[in-house]
Amino acid sequence: MKLKSFFIFAFVAFLGSACKESFLDINTNPNVLPTASPSFVFTNALNTTATNLNGNSATGNQPNEVGSYWSGQWSQGNGYIINTTIFAYNFTNGDFTYWDAYYDNLEDYQYVINNADANNQKYLKGPAKVMKAMLYQQLVDMYGNLPYTEALKGGEVLAPKFDDQKVVYESLITLLDEAIVDLKANPFASAFTGSDIVFKGSTTKWAQFANSIKMRILIRQSKVAGKETYIKTEINKIVTEGSGFITGEDVGVGGPSFFLATAGKLSGVYDRWGYDANGAKRALNNFPRPTKFLIDGLKAAGDTLRMKRIAYANGGENGTVPGTSVQKEISANYSGTPFGVSSGYLPANTTSLGPSLIVKGEFNRPSILMTATEIQFLLAEAKQRFTDVTLPGTAKSYFEEGIVQSFRILGANVAGAAAFKGSKIENYDWDASTNKLTAIAIQKWIALTNFSGLEAWTEYRRTNLPVLPQSVQVADAKRPVRFYYPNTESGSNGANVTAQGTIDAFSTRLFWDVD
Missing domain, CATH: 1.25.40.390 (Serine Threonine Protein Phosphatase 5, Tetratricopeptide repeat)
Known part of the structure; x- marks a missing residue:
């Protein structure tokens, strides 16, 4: 009887503590945020x-990207x-x-x-x-x-x-x-x-x-x-x-x-428009192009120092000498792309996003x-x-x-x-x-x-x-x-x-x- 009473007491105590700690409550409100520091x-x-x-x-296209186009x-x-x-x-x-x-x-x-x-x-x-x-x-x-x-x-x-x-x-x-x-x-x-x-x-x-x-x-x-x-x-x-x-x-x-040189841990800009963690150029590196309106305006004002930082010369970045262009960085080698044009302006003959934004190896800006x-x-x-x-x-x-x-x-x-x-x-x-x-x-x-x-x-x-x-x-x-x-x-x-x-x-x- 004493042993039986002990088990009954222990069971009641367990239930009491379980109720107090919501031990048997299996319902979770999905609209309540979990606890986190x-x-x-x-x-x-x-x-x-x-x-x-x-x-x-x-x-996909982020607000800064769409804004840069529009x-x-x-x-x-x-x-x-x-x-x-x-x-x-x-x-x-x-x-x-x-x-x-x-x-x-x-x-x-x-x-x-x-x-x-x-x-x-x-x-x-x-x-x-x-x-x-x-x-x-x-x-x-x-x-x-x-x-x-x-x-x-x-x-x-x-x-x-x-x-x-x-x-x-x-x-x-x-x-x-x-x-x-x-x-x-x-x-x-x-x-x-x-x-x-x-x-x-x-x-x-x-x-x-x-x-x-x-x-x-x-x-x-x-x-x-x-x-x-x-x-x-x-x-x-x-x-x-x-x-x-x-x-x-x-x-x-x-x-x-x-940011780290590991897939998924690169700077987002670098990962999207530049290179992967192994240094391979992203296909999207060829997608955004500085406009003809922008490049021609900078040239007309003699604002070539900023132009050469905003954009790489035609043909893009020199992968063996990061931060520099494949072609000589002279004004004649910078060609902007008309806004919305669909042909005639391939990567080899147009400027691309420049060293102010993308430099091979600089994944942690x-x-x-x-x-x-x-x-x-x-x-x-x-x-x-x-x-x-x-x-x-x-x-x-x-x-x-x-x-x-x-x-x-x-x-x-x-x-x-x-x-x-x-x-x-x-x-x-x-x-x-x-x-x-x-x-x-x-x-x-x-x-x-x-x-x-x-x-x-x-x-x-x-x-x-x-x-x-x-x-x-x-x-x-x-x-x-x-x-x-x-x-x-x-x-x-x-x-x-x-x-x-x-x-x-x-x-x-x-x-x-x-x-």
């Missing part, structure tokens, strides 16, 4: 951001059948479906924000908010109205409402303000700086990046009626806050300590999120449009530094930038340029080449500069001004997609695209 999630989220924007991923910087080599989706604009809501990948990535950053405190990793909240703001701006710039206030809530809201794009933009400024407060209050724990594959735990640089994204958001709205006072107030708040902007260096993910040169041109435009903002420099000084930083990131001798001062070349020499805003827009367009195609296309839609030739594949003057909402969102959140009205990718402009 925010530091691990954050590192992976940064790498995913870089892949979604620049690299080799399941969605901004007139790249065309397609004639070693392939012409891609009519891109070059004849024959696309539907089944194409350019970056929406799902972006929202998946945003879920990761939201997980970090929600769980950083409980895991004693508060220093990750600020960086995660900065990245959240950057991705949301890019989503708005591609699609317009979208889920924001009800998004990223997992199973709580399965059909989130769409927020007005203008309101989302303003909310992102607030989010970045919150991020800077978090960054200043929570320095990285030294043991976890390795989880930050952008700034290695520098909260100062994260705050500067936050301010740089703010400036991008504000200047994007600079032509919208009624926004001038708001923009000037927010710029002055950035100056007063005091962290400043990213200067003299670029914002990139990964780098030499992260950071994947660029934002360049220092873009920031300088944002500051130049801010000072030129709103002369009374408290930015310390002049529009001219920011413009000229923007060209210097463009030379630097391209790997050209920065002394070459000084040659344009007093050169009398329109849109290069500040004093000689008739329209200063035009000069800023065109120099920014050049500077974004090879690094930030999505920004280049977005800025082209905002400024209509430079004046680009139409695709050879298109008879009329139509150009895309946005993407369609993807069919995946229509299937899962149809009522809210329908509520946005009829979307025409050629006429339904975003709120900042006023002309």
Whole structure:
């Protein structure tokens, strides 16, 4: 009896502990995220951001690639059948479906924000908010109205409402303000700086990046009626806050300590457009080609130092002497490809993506999120449009530094930038340029080449500069001004997609695209 009582007691105790520990609960809610350290999630989220924007991923053509085409910087080599989706604009809501990948990535950053405190990793909240703001701006710039206030809530809201794009933009400024407060209050724990594959735990640089994204958001709205006072107030708040902007260096993910010479672990740009882990040239190396418009414009301005970094001479890179061209690097050996042309421009007789982007063996370059040169041109435009903002420099000084930083990131001798001062070349020499805003827009367009195609296309839609030739594949003057909402969102959140009205990718402009 004593033995029997013991077994009964043990069994009851087992059941009690099992119930307490949910031992017999075999049901798992698929809408609840599994537990993971925010530091691990954050590192992976940064790498995913870089892949979604620049690299080799399941969605194929990435936003920076499509932006490089539609901004007139790249065309397609004639070693392939012409891609009519891109070059004849024959696309539907089944194409350019970056929406799902972006929202998946945003879920990761939201997980970090929600769980950083409980895991004693508060220093990750600020960086995660900065990245959240950057991705949301890019989503708005591609699609317009979208889920924001009800998004990223997992199973709580399965059909989130769409927020007005203008309101989302303003909310992102607030989010970045919150991020800077978090960054200043929570320095990285030294043991976890390795989880930050952008700034290695520098909260100062994260705050500067936050301010740089703010400036991008504000200047994007600079032509919208009624926004001038708001923009000037927010710029002055950035100056007063005091962290400043990213200067003299670029914002990139990964780098030499992260990417490896192993399949699947190369920098995404290198893996897609350059070489595999064994040094074999990728077939897609022959696909994107710098446009005739770009190359001819650089030649006409005598801007050959940057041209030779943007592109390899005809015939491509010399594999035995990486970073150099097969042919002599003289202007006559650089031939751009007309946008959308389908024959007559083979790899052997056209320029290819140059050493600023691809060099054999350099598989571990950071994947660029934002360049220092873009920031300088944002500051130049801010000072030129709103002369009374408290930015310390002049529009001219920011413009000229923007060209210097463009030379630097391209790997050209920065002394070459000084040659344009007093050169009398329109849109290069500040004093000689008739329209200063035009000069800023065109120099920014050049500077974004090879690094930030999505920004280049977005800025082209905002400024209509430079004046680009139409695709050879298109008879009329139509150009895309946005993407369609993807069919995946229509299937899962149809009522809210329908509520946005009829979307025409050629006429339904975003709120900042006023002309």
